[in-house]
Amino acid sequence: MMGEQLVLGLDLGGTNMVGAALTTEGELVAKSKMTTEASGGLEHVLGRMADCLEGVLEKSGRKREDVLAAGVGAPGPLNQETGVVYTPPNLPGWKDVPLADELNKRLNIAVFIENDANCAAYGENWLGAGRDFKDLICLTLGTGVGGGIILNNELVRGVDGTAGEIGHLIIEMNGRRCNCGSYGCLEQYGSATGIVTTAREIIEQGEKTVLTEMVSDLSKLTAKDVSVAMERGDELARRVITQTGEFLGVGIASLVNLLNPEVVVLCGGVIAAGEALFKPIRETVEKRAFPVPSKRARIVPSVLGDDAGVTGAAGVALSRAQRSSE
């Protein structure tokens, strides 16, 4: 019976949303992508979210009665228990939105919400790079650094649901200023933003690089420019990626000492740098973490890629629906 039911997932971003329908066994049945149109305001976005989920259900060719539950991965801060999203910076007009209830009202389906980085971690654990493991740490390396921690196949949420903020591990106590108000957070070193900062710091020392030819105004430099320069054989760009890997390695070494996980999964746009990034990460962890946990922790790229979040959102819905029916 359970195998015939569906779970829906929705990954809500500031620009796009992705919906998916999966069987409870984790088989993808349908998927659909829409723009978020965040500037349209709360009601507009809620309507689009409902449309996206309706659309994916229709695409699946199944009926509402077949749906066990839906899960939404949303930018935090949020409360998983009450289903309320507080004030996500990328969604103007959102304040203390009872998202789970609002969608439930529109869809007549049980809805659960979860932090988007936690969803990515859960997705990788359910069906991705961490599927054979029970203790996993996931870092999403995009504009910022997000994270999710899974122990014993369960998300570590903490008492208020805010746990997993790996981007705000302090790796350099008097380091770069972070948007969170602190200094030296991993996010300022291991994200696309961090790559740009590191590149600018090195360029300002007057070293030669194609980046100064590619980008006339360095205040407009992007992480993508750095990748392109590296592909073109630029030494400085490669060094920026190596340093970024070392920075990430420092943070991951701390996590490995702290939690002794089986696997550390890296997701997000930044991992496109491939071995140029993973090699210094692995070398740094090996050098800086204790031998036993360092040898244990595989450090691997995401298998689900952009689908980690939506897959995990569906997985969270499945897990919570099963738990609440126990």
Add this chain to the structure above:
Amino acid sequence: MMGEQLVLGLDLGGTNMVGAALTTEGELVAKSKMTTEASGGLEHVLGRMADCLEGVLEKSGRKREDVLAAGVGAPGPLNQETGVVYTPPNLPGWKDVPLADELNKRLNIAVFIENDANCAAYGENWLGAGRDFKDLICLTLGTGVGGGIILNNELVRGVDGTAGEIGHLIIEMNGRRCNCGSYGCLEQYGSATGIVTTAREIIEQGEKTVLTEMVSDLSKLTAKDVSVAMERGDELARRVITQTGEFLGVGIASLVNLLNPEVVVLCGGVIAAGEALFKPIRETVEKRAFPVPSKRARIVPSVLGDDAGVTGAAGVALSRAQRSSE
């Protein structure tokens, strides 16, 4: 029935060992302290450990049949499942010792072993500063910095049992060299050793302090000297303790962002500095961690003091005996 049974605990240190007998309800029935005589070698220490546990049982006035199990908190690295202690630096001649089996043979009691800092965390959660909470982080601030993480009233051990190495969270990536081979580990800043390093760094800048009068050879400076100087109103000594608190606050801010615990318990000799240490810790966490988890996390001193380890060792034995009889 259960309430009438006893659990024994033993906290094994390089210099002393402490044994205790508690009821399964957590009431202390008897306690006993002995020197470890580590230089006597493995067999000698094993004999003393058995004597210590026998002694405490005798003191309790109860019989062997009343004992549910015994727990030993030992310096790591060790394996909780197999009961083997690998190569503890403070116990010469110990290598891959099947400690649980050896004590079981001598005592005919089920024996479980656990990392000593994990025992302190478990003790504080069972009967100490964390007894009303389920998510707790414990730091032991002594010569080094140890740690234990408890989520949902269970120790986080990691897949190899090495989790909880809070002392080796990197807070300054190019910072002080650590004995573990890495740089900038919390242990080098928040321990008694760290206090001495910080004091020396400031003294070498030529500032005035009673410490230079108290200690003619600065290579022999101790954390105790710094406390004494602070009590005597020495400004530099107070600044050393403030900085130590700030360093610890940086590490704890990361932990608070990562795990969103209810309480952070500090144990060990270093906490004798009291408010002079706790105030900068709390202020730093408030400044550097996210508001919700920062507001949540109480940062408090140990309630059990030196007994945290032995209490937790007994508690671990109780928990594991109950689990294995399920």
